[in-house]
Amino acid sequence: MIELLSQAAFWLFIIVTVGSAVVVVFHKRVIYSAFALLFTFFGVAGLYVFLAADFLAASQVLIYVGGILTLIIFGVFVTAKIYTMTIPQQTHQRFLALIPVLVIAGVLMYVLFTADWKVIDHPNQPTTARLGKLLLTTYLVPFEVASVLLLAALIGAMRLARPREEDHEQ
Amino acid sequence: MNFVPILIFLGAAAAVVFAALLTNRLLAPHKPNPAKLTTYECGEEPVGSPWIRFNTRFYVIALIFIVFDVEVLFLFPWAVNLKQMGMFAWVEMAVFIAILSIGLAYVWAKRDLEWIKPKPGWVKSKD
Numbered sequence: 001m002i003e004l005l006s007q008a009a010f011w012l013f014i015i016v017t018v019g020s021a022v023v024v025v026f027h028k029r030v031i032y033s034a035f036a037l038l039f040t041f042f043g044v045a046g047l048y049v050f051l052a053a054d055f056l057a058a059s060q061v062l063i064y065v066g067g068i069l070t071l072i073i074f075g076v077f078v079t080a081k082i083y084t085m086t087i088p089q090q091t092h093q094r095f096l097a098l099i100p101v102l103v104i105a106g107v108l109m110y111v112l113f114t115a116d117w118k119v120i121d122h123p124n125q126p127t128t129a130r131l132g133k134l135l136l137t138t139y140l141v142p143f144e145v146a147s148v149l150l151l152a153a154l155i156g157a158m159r160l161a162r163p164r165e166e167d168h169e170q
Numbered sequence: 171m172n173f174v175p176i177l178i179f180l181g182a183a184a185a186v187v188f189a190a191l192l193t194n195r196l197l198a199p200h201k202p203n204p205a206k207l208t209t210y211e212c213g214e215e216p217v218g219s220p221w222i223r224f225n226t227r228f229y230v231i232a233l234i235f236i237v238f239d240v241e242v243l244f245l246f247p248w249a250v251n252l253k254q255m256g257m258f259a260w261v262e263m264a265v266f267i268a269i270l271s272i273g274l275a276y277v278w279a280k281r282d283l284e285w286i287k288p289k290p291g292w293v294k295s296k297d
Contacts, residue, residue, distance in 0.1 A: 158282055161230050
């Protein structure tokens, strides 16, 4: 019963992720694509849970759904003519496009069938505490360097995003 | 790590939304007229399309938010170990947050947190 429910939940997350990803790619209006991306990010978080990566799932929800997506939607809002503008969806150069598609598909299939898939016998052990212990001891320097990286990202982003004087005029 | 409660929570949240919309659809009288269907703008007659370029002034704030969002993410694995590791872990996180606080001080000092005041006459559309 639990096994069946777990399978059902897994397929639900697959459908949500792939379905909303299709909407993101194929919808002509950029605002709908942005909102569909919400479900894609969320579905991916669900799939991380099935991979027993609970911390990664939490970070996906916190950073991508909570942060990046907000930024994308804000970005869409400042797009000129968001409703009348449509993204061209014609296909050009189908034959040439087929080559990279086949190469990528081939590589993915190769990995899928040759990888040594390990099935862990103790699934879903919480990772957050173990990650934290490693971050605070073995990987202390990278952890502190991460804050410097974040600081650099913040200052750099502000330097680029700061409205210039002429923008105030509009 | 048991995620079943979270799944139940998600299901319940979705169910509440759909139940509310469905109840509304079933119970509410549906008698539209042109006046009812106009966009409510506090009594003003709406002019033009609502789908215009819209300057959400929080864009810069959202950028800053993402950096501190990542900081919050690092707080989770730290918090579950804090009790066990004590003062050492506390100091490590204090250094981490202190470095990021420089960023906050920077944006504060550079006045990036301030609301951009629209100048008079900016309302007329340029599109």
